Amino acid sequence: MSTVKPLQIDIVSDVVCPWCYIGKRRIENALALVPDVPVHVNWRPFFLNPWIPREGIDRSTYLETKFGSVEAYKGIAGRVVDAAEQEGLTYRPDSVKRQPNTIDCHRLIHWAEASGKSAEVKQRLMELYFRDGGDLTQSETLVQAAADVGLDADDIRKRLATDEDVELISGNAKEAADKGISGVPTFVFAGKYAVSGAQDAEKLARAIRQVSAEVNAEAAE
Known part of the structure; x- marks a missing residue:
C-alpha cells in the first residue's frame, strides 16, 4: 500500500508583520479544510525592517521613518485591524510603543522546533506584540512567550544572553x-x-491540494 508523501510548506514571515499575523491564521484555516493532505510546516525567518538596531526604536520614530508620519500609518492600519478581526484576531496599533529588531524572536522560534512548538511560540509572540503591546526588545518578554507554551524559561533566558x-x-x-x-x-x-x-484560506487550501497531488504523482512515476 502506497503512502501519501507529506507536502513541505515553508512559511517565510516576521513576527512584527501584521499581514503575517493574519496569514498565519489563514494557513491554519486552510489546513483545516484539507485534513486528508499530510503536510510538514517550517517557519522561516524574514526581517521586515533589517535596519532597526538590536535594541529597537521608539514606535513613533519608526512610523515616521517608514510611513512619513504616525497619522499616515493610522490610515493604513484600519484596514489591517479589520482584516485581523475577521480572522478572530486582535490588533491594537496604538498599544505598540517600541519597534523591535526581530532576530531574537526568530532564534526563539527556531529553538522551539525541537519541541514541535514553533507555531505556538510564533503565535504567542504575535499576540504579545499586536494584541498586548508587548516589548519584544526585552528578553523577559520572549522568555514569557516561551514559558507560556511550556518551554524551559531558564534555558531560554540563558540562550538569549548568548x-x-x-x-x-x-x-x-x-x-x-x-x-x-x-x-x-x-x-x-x-x-x-x-x-x-495573506491569501484567503480557500485559495491556500486549493494550492495545498494541487501541489500535494503533483508531488505524489511525480513520486509514483
Missing part, C-alpha cells in the same frame, strides 16, 4: 531575500511554488 544561532538566522533570512522574497508572508510549497501575501 549569540547562539544569530549567524544561522541571519543567513536564513538573507537566503529568503536572495531568492527574491521581498513581501511577507510568503508560502513556499514543495520548495518550488510560492504564494505571496
Whole structure:
C-alpha cells in the first residue's frame, strides 16, 4: 500500500508583520479544510525592517521613518485591524510603543522546533506584540512567550544572553531575500511554488491540494 508523501510548506514571515499575523491564521484555516493532505510546516525567518538596531526604536520614530508620519500609518492600519478581526484576531496599533529588531524572536522560534512548538511560540509572540503591546526588545518578554507554551524559561533566558544561532538566522533570512522574497508572508510549497501575501484560506487550501497531488504523482512515476 502506497503512502501519501507529506507536502513541505515553508512559511517565510516576521513576527512584527501584521499581514503575517493574519496569514498565519489563514494557513491554519486552510489546513483545516484539507485534513486528508499530510503536510510538514517550517517557519522561516524574514526581517521586515533589517535596519532597526538590536535594541529597537521608539514606535513613533519608526512610523515616521517608514510611513512619513504616525497619522499616515493610522490610515493604513484600519484596514489591517479589520482584516485581523475577521480572522478572530486582535490588533491594537496604538498599544505598540517600541519597534523591535526581530532576530531574537526568530532564534526563539527556531529553538522551539525541537519541541514541535514553533507555531505556538510564533503565535504567542504575535499576540504579545499586536494584541498586548508587548516589548519584544526585552528578553523577559520572549522568555514569557516561551514559558507560556511550556518551554524551559531558564534555558531560554540563558540562550538569549548568548549569540547562539544569530549567524544561522541571519543567513536564513538573507537566503529568503536572495531568492527574491521581498513581501511577507510568503508560502513556499514543495520548495518550488510560492504564494505571496495573506491569501484567503480557500485559495491556500486549493494550492495545498494541487501541489500535494503533483508531488505524489511525480513520486509514483
